[in-house]
Amino acid sequence: MSAAALLAGRHALITGAGGGIGSAIARALGGAGALVSVAGRRREPLDAVAALLPAGAALVVDGFDVTDGKAIAHGLDCARAAFGPVSIPVNNAGEAPSASFEKTDADLWARILAVDLTGVYNVTRAALPDLKRNGSGARLINIASTAGLTGYAYVAAYCAAKHGVVGLTRALALELARSGVTANAVCPGFTETPLIDRAVEAIVAKTGRSADAARAELAQANPQRRLVTPEEVADAVLWLASPAATSINGQAIVVAGGEVMAG
Incomplete structure (x- = not known):
């Protein structure tokens, strides 16, 4: 089977598809023959x-807001009308604002969990x-994070949400x-x-370090001393969908x- 026919006729719906990892996933699945619904709140990046x-x-x-049930229902209706039932939903929408736990108030906590965890639900x-309906061959793929398997300082709500995504995924698998x-x-x-770009901006604002130094510090977490590319994440999604x-x-x-080794 050619790479372009690997997912022929399958309907993938990707949330948060307007950039970064979501865009890379859309390109990977589309290149493998899938019909792809690119979903998100703003039209311009989705068009691109x-x-x-x-x-x-x-x-x-x-207009696809993962915290709004009516928006989700309308979006799925539009996607189904175009390409039929969804067989590969990819829950990618998320956000990761940085704040110490002390400064993570109830509103910030609720907003991050609403998007990053309840949105997946x-x-x-x-x-x-x-x-x-699709049965064998249907794939639910959730984009979590190493933050769903370990802890990071200053993103407590994000860590909690992503741990929840991993737990939800395992429950649904069974x-x-x-x-x-x-x-x-x-x-x-x-x-x-862009999430990393915002993290770099926050580090620069709080520490006075240069953007290059801040980016290098984040890369140090990876034993390969580099940042992962969106295309590498998309390749993992493509394999899981295959x-x-x-x-x-x-x-x-x-x-x-090799930063986190799941056992």
Whole structure:
């Protein structure tokens, strides 16, 4: 089977698809023949991603707020009308503002959990009938983080949310196993995305270090002394979505150069 036909006819819906990891995933799955619904809140970046995909293989689903049940239902209806039931939902939408725990007030805590954890719940629950309908071959893929497997200072809410995503993924893997649906999480380390750009800005503002020094400090967490690329994360997602990963279920796949070794 050619690489371009690996996911032929499969419908993937990717949240937070307007840039960074989401864009790379859309390009990887689209390049493998999938029909891709690129979902997010703002249309302009989604249009830019859709333009990189094969003609007729991309649908822009804007106004897709993972914290809003009505927006999710409307977006899924549009996606289904274009490409049929979703067989590969990829929960990628997220945010990771930095703050000490002392400065993480209830509003900030609630906002991060609403997007990074409850958003995964919302989209997955809405797409569940599609997954069950597709059965064998359907793939639920959640983008978690190494923060879902270990701890980092100044992102307590993000760590809590991503630990929740990994736990939710494992629970769903067991519940859905007999249906043929698999559920897995991909856990990137520090990745070259706009989230990292914002983290660098925060470090510069708080410490007075240069942007290059701040970026180098983040790269030090990776034993390979580099930041992960979005394309490396997308390659892991592509593998999990492929027929070769039929027996991979309930796993947290770490993409971090050896920073975290999941046992």
